[in-house]
Amino acid sequence: MSTVKRDNLPSHLLLGVTAVEMALDYSKRQLAEATAWENVSRSADYAEPYPAEYPADAPAR
Numbered sequence: 001m002s003t004v005k006r007d008n009l010p011s012h013l014l015l016g017v018t019a020v021e022m023a024l025d026y027s028k029r030q031l032a033e034a035t036a037w038e039n040v041s042r043s044a045d046y047a048e049p050y051p052a053e054y055p056a057d058a059p060a061r
Contacts, residue, residue, distance in 0.1 A: 003013070014020045034041070036055040043052035 003009070012023070014023050039052040040054060042048045043050045
């Protein structure tokens with residue numbers, strides 16, 4: 001069966017090892033950033049604690 005005839009197609013079909021590795025790395029960095037800033041992001045809602053503590057800055061390079 002060809003890819004285009006499948007019932008559940010991905011929204012983004014990554015083709016090639018480099019594309020897959022780059023996409024996974026990008027997604028992992030996004031998830032890590034969202035997790036680090038979760039309390040600040042949630043504090044924008046009325047019912048959530050405010051002010052939220054900011055995550056620690058990354059060490060200078």
